[in-house]
Amino acid sequence: MHDSGRRQFDLPSGAGNPRGLLIAAVIFVCSVLLLSTALHVRWDKAQAMAKSTEAMQTLAAALNSQAESTFRVADTVLTALISMHHSGGHGEANIRELNQVARAQISELGELDGLYMSDASGQYFLATNGETQSYNNADRVYFQHHQQGSGNELYIGQPVKGKTTGQWVITLSKGIYDDDGTFLGVALATLSVERFRTLYRSLPLGEQGIVVLAKRDGTILARSESDAQTYLTNISQSPMLKAINQGIDKGSVTLTAIVDGVRRIYGFDASPKYPVLVAVAMPEEAALAAWKQRAWAMWGFALAAVLGVGIMGLLVLRALGRQSAMAVELHAAHQSLATANSTLKTLATEDGLTGLANRRHLDGYLASVFQRARSDGTPLAFALVDVDFFKGYNDAYGHQRGDQALIEVSRAMRALMRREGDLVARYGGEEMAIVMPQLEAQPAVAMAEQVRAAVQRLGIEHRQSAYDQVTVSIGVVAGIPGDDFATVDEMVAAADRALYAAKGQGRNRVVLAAL
Structure with a gap:
């Protein structure tokens, strides 16, 4: 929808060009008339x-x-x-x-x-x-x-x-x-x-x-x-x-x-x-007496033709001016439509609170990279991230502070994921997901550990946590689709089990799922 809106949006701009093209055409025609007359007069004089x-x-x-x-x-x-x-x-x-x-x-x-x-x-x-x-x-x-x-x-x-x-x-x-x-x-x-x-x-x-x-x-x-x-x-x-x-x-x-x-x-x-x-x-x-008479006649005709072309050009420009006003209105309408299309696309793929990809985008993207990795025989890593003791944080500090905490955690995660193809998304509530194509287990665990450390370094106060600050638990799974897990759901389930294991081991840690 966004691309179609952009094409429609460009039309008014293109429609405005005929004014410049018309002026250029009038100047060109007049120049050709005057130049051809000058050349003919010069040739006639030589003759x-x-x-x-x-x-x-x-x-x-x-x-x-x-x-x-x-x-x-x-x-x-x-x-x-x-x-x-x-x-x-x-x-x-x-x-x-x-x-x-x-x-x-x-x-x-x-x-x-x-x-x-x-x-x-x-x-x-x-x-x-x-x-x-x-x-x-x-x-x-x-x-x-x-x-x-x-x-x-x-x-x-x-x-x-x-x-x-x-x-x-x-x-x-x-x-x-x-x-x-x-x-x-x-x-x-x-x-x-x-x-x-x-x-x-x-x-x-x-x-x-x-x-x-x-x-x-x-x-x-x-x-x-x-x-x-x-x-x-x-x-x-x-x-x-x-x-x-x-x-x-x-x-x-x-x-x-x-x-x-x-x-x-x-x-x-x-x-x-x-x-x-x-x-x-x-x-x-x-x-040159006879030539001068012919020259005056030729210049008179040329100037009359130039005047005629100029008048016609002015009339057409006036008509284009009226069309231009309509084009401005049409342009505004297309701009509004493009803005609406852009907003709809953003809403369709982006989480409104954190600015991360939303669950719908995550599901589609994960399915796509899973299929590609299975076809190419390349590894794929997936991680589920959960903010520790988040219900207690909301109860103690209020939902507004809770939303702000989720935003800061999301920003820290996104800052680390710089590889092309990596995706950070909001999985649901206080849970986030990370898709890491072409990454094996150990590098994936290392990346998850960086995310955990980065969140801890934020130093967000959380008195209801055993760590007195906001931390995250991360479950990681990595393997070759088709060999290590048959479906996307199977891969997500493995990451979910690893996440629960991390929570069971005391939270604020990374656990790799066993395959």
Whole structure:
């Protein structure tokens, strides 16, 4: 009954756990919603950046190919003009023919803005725009570059204002040298910066999107948004230029522009033939504008879902709160039942006065250990203990003092019986019983003698006793059940005979039953 009551008693406690479980579940669900939203928003941002980066790289590659093609055309035309000059010399007829060919090329090739040739002093002798006698280019950087060297490579110079047109142009030049390397002058092609700007500004890159055509040394050749100061700005310290000059010809990078301080996503592509590159950039803010709208929508949905889960959780918690009050009442009822069960069990097995096992418990336990000892062939000892002259003690000192004496005797006996399996019980009235499994005769007698001595040491006054104090007489029997005695009753009877023998011999002693 007691165990069943305990199981019933535990139910209300288990029933209280759903509140904690519900709170944990709500927190878990909300955390999962927020975490999954954060991860998805982060993934979506990465996708948006990757898409914008790929678009910038593709556009940069196309524009670099276009610029390289233009430079190649200029390189080819200048090479042809220099070849004609070498072949025909510097005579008037050849100069006239060179001018005619140059103007024809300008007419047919839309990429070139002008073609020029100057002698070793910088004086023009060919100009598709303006009169040759009016201008000299000896002060130009490109002229001085060729004057100091003898290479045949195309030199791409910094944008300058053309002396013949007054417009910003990109200079593409090649040196004219004699067979022995003597400097004879410069052949020059110019490209309109405005033409590049017009092309670059037509691209759908947003208000602050830019396209930059630059040299590897950081010189800006053309920019979709520019002024005169732009072409004096050098971007050689840009991480993009550093990466290109370290061998990375194409790629992407996100950085803040040196020219205007705007953070952009750059796609870049460098020419393998000429020392130029094209960078196409979109403001990071513009690239992520659509993503931000999606992110706001996703966070709005997530927060609404979290709010909904929270409200549902609160409603369920309120319902559980009402159930909790009922559970408390049920818990109290089960507790009362458990207490009652425990009390009933105690009453069923324990003597109310001494706290020892009662007669009912003794009979059941003795029968059990007797059967086990008979099956195992092990010894069993049993002792009956009687308080000497107890009727006279009650008559002289009263029943209340008598009960107290029995309690103290019982406590002394129980203190000595420390082996597992030993049992001290109240046999009836002033008689006690001791069950000692797996104990032979001599150890059993020794244990009984300890009990007798312990009671005497209590020193409880008893004037009606021959010993002037409370003592006990003990009858002990020990043997192997089934061999030395056939039944429990036979064993108890032997102990009872030994007890009477102890009383007959003067009390306050231990007597072992003869088998």
